[in-house]
Every structure is written in structure tokens, then in C-alpha cells.
Amino acid sequence: MIRTPRSLLEAAALLLREDERDAVLGDLLEAGEDTARCLQGIAGLLVRRQFELWRDWRPWLAGGTALAGSLLLLAASFGLSVQARGAMVPMRLTLPLVHQGLLLIVWSWTAGCMVASLARKTWYASALLCAMPCLSCTLRFHLHAMSPFCVLLFLAPGLLGALRGRRHEAVSFVSAMALAIASTCLTLTWSGATACTLALVLPSWFLVANANPFQPKKEGLIA
Amino acid sequence: MLGEFEYVLITATVTLGEHAYGAAIRAEIEAAMQRPCAIGALYTTIERLETKGLIRTWTGPSTAQRGGRGKRMVAVTPEGMHAAKEFYDAMMRVSRKASWAVGYKEKPL
Numbered sequence: 001m002i003r004t005p006r007s008l009l010e011a012a013a014l015l016l017r018e019d020e021r022d023a024v025l026g027d028l029l030e031a032g033e034d035t036a037r038c039l040q041g042i043a044g045l046l047v048r049r050q051f052e053l054w055r056d057w058r059p060w061l062a063g064g065t066a067l068a069g070s071l072l073l074l075a076a077s078f079g080l081s082v083q084a085r086g087a088m089v090p091m092r093l094t095l096p097l098v099h100q101g102l103l104l105i106v107w108s109w110t111a112g113c114m115v116a117s118l119a120r121k122t123w124y125a126s127a128l129l130c131a132m133p134c135l136s137c138t139l140r141f142h143l144h145a146m147s148p149f150c151v152l153l154f155l156a157p158g159l160l161g162a163l164r165g166r167r168h169e170a171v172s173f174v175s176a177m178a179l180a181i182a183s184t185c186l187t188l189t190w191s192g193a194t195a196c197t198l199a200l201v202l203p204s205w206f207l208v209a210n211a212n213p214f215q216p217k218k219e220g221l222i223a
Numbered sequence: 224m225l226g227e228f229e230y231v232l233i234t235a236t237v238t239l240g241e242h243a244y245g246a247a248i249r250a251e252i253e254a255a256m257q258r259p260c261a262i263g264a265l266y267t268t269i270e271r272l273e274t275k276g277l278i279r280t281w282t283g284p285s286t287a288q289r290g291g292r293g294k295r296m297v298a299v300t301p302e303g304m305h306a307a308k309e310f311y312d313a314m315m316r317v318s319r320k321a322s323w324a325v326g327y328k329e330k331p332l
Binding site: 020022023024025026027028029030031041042044045046047048049052 | 244245246249250261262263264266267270271282285286288289290292293294295
């Protein structure tokens, strides 16, 4: 085998998991297959690995939550921006504004945490499903005197939640329960609550369900 | 119940005994089934069976033929043996009246 194709093969093998890379490359070399067949074998393995992941329900739920959650949170971010803009004129921080701001942070953080803990290995799909409505909304945003980025306020707490969710440990039961109760109370007492916004409370209850009180160090749901 | 390819992989592993590793299992399957075996199918099935506790794997020695790369050695667990026997007996039972399977006598598990 000449140098260049072999380097190509080794580069392709970098996409494989570290613990199986050597074994797969060794098997392909031992079988004496040409570079094209080896590349086909590696590509086939990568595709099958992805199919295996998507046979589970978790990546689908994570993707659905990422898409629906980002649509709802875009609207919530816009609502907060409008309210904040109104409050800026007399320069006062009103209670409803703080209330709405807190809600947005809790909703975004719990949704991000849920999506990331549900499907760590298919995070790219969830990220794409979240990015699509964000990009579409930002590009189509034409409102005078308001930045298009005002609809993306939820991204920072959402990303922080996702980073927490990617860690291989569930949120502790007490923290999850406190978060869920706070989220539910804040949502129910919010004047702008609708059936859609109630759906944004669900991720916080998912975190409660995932944090088994009898197994404090239980790992999160991984797919 | 095992799938067809899972059964084939377990059987090939048992046949190879302590010499069962990725490339050898693949060659054994190709020889027995008389069709190509994709390395992707092999490794995803190995992982699935290991998750089910039907096989166990570990890193074996490397050889010059493999460019100094280690082998993924495979061994069937007692649960794997039992699952394979169940599959085999089920296939024998379902085939006993088929014209191509004359002479099979059912054995208890």
C-alpha cells in the first residue's frame, strides 16, 4: 500500500472511537483489502453506528425538544426583549420584567440540560434542529429599532444547561425538584402564560424524573 | 431472541475458540455464509452483543501483519451460549416439517 492512501485511511479512522480504531484498522490491514474497500468499510461502520444510535427513542425526543423548545424560546426571548425595551425608556426594572427574565433563564437551562443529557452522542442533530429556527428567525427579522439578536436571548442559558447535561451525571434530585417547582410556580403566576408556555415546564420535570432519589450518583440517560 | 447475524457471530466465535478476534471472525463468517461480511456489521453486532452481556471483548496482542495494531478478542459468555442454543433449537423446531430438514429430533433446553 502506498503512503498517501494509507494516510488517508488513518485520517478516516480518526472518526472512529479511540478504543476500536486500532482493532478496525488492524483487521482491514490483515484482510489485505485495497484502500477503497477499507475506506468503504470504515464509512459503513460509521453509518451503522449512527443508525444504531437512532434506533433508540432518546435522540428523537432530544431532537423534538430541541426544535419545539427553540421555537417557543425564540418567541419568549422576543417577548422579553419587547418588554425590556419598554422598561428602558423610564429606566426602571419592573417585577414582570424580572419575572419573565427568570422564566426564560430557567426554561432555557432546563431544556438545554434535558436535550444534552438525553442524547450525548447525537448532540449534532439536536444542535442543528435548534440552530435552524434560530438562523431562519434571525435572518427574517425586520423590526425597526430592534436587533435581530434579541430573539436569541435564550441561547446563553440554554448552552450552559446543555454543557451541564453533557456531563455524565444527573442533576441531584433536590436541585431538580427545586428547579421544577420554581419553574412551574413562575410559569403559572406569569401573566403571559399559555398552553404553549406550560410545555416549557416539562424539561424541568424530566430532570426530576432522571434524578432518582434512591440513586444519588446515577448517570444521566445516555444515548 | 437473537437475530440471525448475532447467532452467526456467536457460532463463529465459539468455533474459533481462543483465537476469536475481529478479522478471524469475519473470515470465518464469510467462509461459512459464502458471502461478504461488512466490517461495520461485524463491529456494531459485537458491540450490541457485548451490551446484552452475551459476549465479552478485550484487547489482544498485535502482530506485524496488522501493522502492529492490537486485536479485539472476543469470547462468548454462558448467557451467550444459552441464547445461541435457544436460537438453534427454535430454528430446528420451526424447520422440522420442512422438506429440507428431515431427520431432526428435538432436544430439551
